[in-house]
Amino acid sequence: MTTARLHSIESFGAVDGPGIRTVFFLQGCPARCAYCHNPDTWNPNGGREVEVDEIVHKAKRGAPYYGEDGGVTFSGGEPLLHGDFLLDAIRELHKIGISVAIDTSGTYFDDYSDRVIEAADMVLLDVKHIDEQMFTELTGRGQGPLFDIIESINRHQKPIWIRQVIIPGINDTEEYVKSLNNFIQRIKSVKNVELLPYHTMAVDKYAKLGMTYRFADVKPMDHGRCEELAEELVQFKKQA
Ligand code: SF4
Numbered sequence: 001m002t003t004a005r006l007h008s009i010e011s012f013g014a015v016d017g018p019g020i021r022t023v024f025f026l027q028g029c030p031a032r033c034a035y036c037h038n039p040d041t042w043n044p045n046g047g048r049e050v051e052v053d054e055i056v057h058k059a060k061r062g063a064p065y066y067g068e069d070g071g072v073t074f075s076g077g078e079p080l081l082h083g084d085f086l087l088d089a090i091r092e093l094h095k096i097g098i099s100v101a102i103d104t105s106g107t108y109f110d111d112y113s114d115r116v117i118e119a120a121d122m123v124l125l126d127v128k129h130i131d132e133q134m135f136t137e138l139t140g141r142g143q144g145p146l147f148d149i150i151e152s153i154n155r156h157q158k159p160i161w162i163r164q165v166i167i168p169g170i171n172d173t174e175e176y177v178k179s180l181n182n183f184i185q186r187i188k189s190v191k192n193v194e195l196l197p198y199h200t201m202a203v204d205k206y207a208k209l210g211m212t213y214r215f216a217d218v219k220p221m222d223h224g225r226c227e228e229l230a231e232e233l234v235q236f237k238k239q240a
Pocket of ligand 1: 032033038139
């Protein structure tokens with residue numbers, strides 16, 4: 001029986017994929033995003049060990065609420081760190097008719113990842129930044145895994161939601177959103193694109209953990225401006 005390390009569970013998740021979902025946040029992340037809200041997920045030895053049976057048991061309890069669209073989402077941290085576990089978990093969840101989404105940061109890809117993406121019902125992909133240098137500055141990682149994931153998604157024609165955090169002074173411009181739109185054109189089966197306003201709710205968590213928050217001077221993103229940019233994105237999509 002494969003195991004993974006589990007950070008936490010959200011029983012009625014409404015934002016990590018369509019419908020109502022049980023969200024399993026797996027422990028461990030290779031990235032160190034400047035604005036990460038969950039630095040407590042970074043340590044691969046943190047959290048607690050979990051077996052597939054427990055995942056299936058917890059997922060079953062939520063099943064009456066999933067409806068046609070909902071199901072299970074594996075998030076993190078970076079869930080693709082646990083490829084062998086995910087393959088077993090997806091297989092067992094599918095046996096009882098539960099749909100599975102993988103919520104990846106695009107910062108990790110290994111020998112299991114293509115099979116995980118093939119087996120999952122959909123993928124949520126956080127695009128950290130489309131510029132390679134900025135991507136590395138923000139995450140401490142290269143863009144290679146992001147392109148491996150996109151290639152895998154295209155090969156398996158997997159439905160995908162794209163999410164992009166909009167950060168003042170980093171990517172809050174029409175030019176960036178236009179470039180993002182061009183970037184997205186290379187991905188098949190995009191079902192949704194969300195621009196999420198950067199917020200500073202994690203600052204206290206860093207203080208409690210005795211960690212330095214790299215974006216301490218960055219103000220929260222104005223929601224109205226973020227919505228304006230999202231409208232631009234729709235226009236660009238229509239033009240494309
Ligand atoms: S990929 Fe996600 S969990 Fe990992 S550092 Fe970035 S924001 Fe945090």
